[in-house]
Amino acid sequence: MTSKPPVVCGVCNLEPPKYKCPTCLINYCSLACFKNHKAIGCTKPEPVVPPHSADEPKAGIALEDEDDAALTDEQLRALGTDPAIRALLSSPDLRQVLNDIDSSKDPEARLERARANVPEFVQFVETCLDTVGKMKRDPTKTS
Numbered sequence: 001m002t003s004k005p006p007v008v009c010g011v012c013n014l015e016p017p018k019y020k021c022p023t024c025l026i027n028y029c030s031l032a033c034f035k036n037h038k039a040i041g042c043t044k045p046e047p048v049v050p051p052h053s054a055d056e057p058k059a060g061i062a063l064e065d066e067d068d069a070a071l072t073d074e075q076l077r078a079l080g081t082d083p084a085i086r087a088l089l090s091s092p093d094l095r096q097v098l099n100d101i102d103s104s105k106d107p108e109a110r111l112e113r114a115r116a117n118v119p120e121f122v123q124f125v126e127t128c129l130d131t132v133g134k135m136k137r138d139p140t141k142t143s
């Protein structure tokens with residue numbers, strides 16, 4: 001068996017092909033067969049290995065973000081004793097908002113609304129971030 005199998009039109013499997021589909025590279029013999037081919041469905045052959053599968057370190061980054069967002073007990077204690085935060089927490093509006101967020105089914109949406117509507121809350125968040133940020137930069141605390 002040294003001879004190649006005879007090449008025939010990939011649509012009708014009868015005639016020797018004269019043309020090639022530019023999309024899927026199937027051989028076809030005539031315009032009629034090409035139309036049939038397009039009607040049946042012409043799809044580009046998928047490459048066996050997708051080109052962008054190797055370099056996607058998404059999971060790792062997401063984990064780091066989460067880690068960064070969580071506060072340690074120490075940080076929470078510092079927040080609770082920070083005079084600026086304590087002063088803010090004496091505002092009934094802010095306490096109400098914090099309670100709402102805590103008991104909300106959709107805390108993130110509630111939080112976004114609070115950010116837009118309650119200036120004390122914005123100030124509270126900023127003060128918290130500030131306090132935590134100072135702690136992180138504190139050179140006496142090495143982990």
Ligand SMILES: [Zn+2]
Binds near residue numbers: 009010014028030033
């Ligand atoms: Zn044909």
Ligand SMILES: [Zn+2]
Binds near residue numbers: 021024
């Ligand atoms: Zn095709």
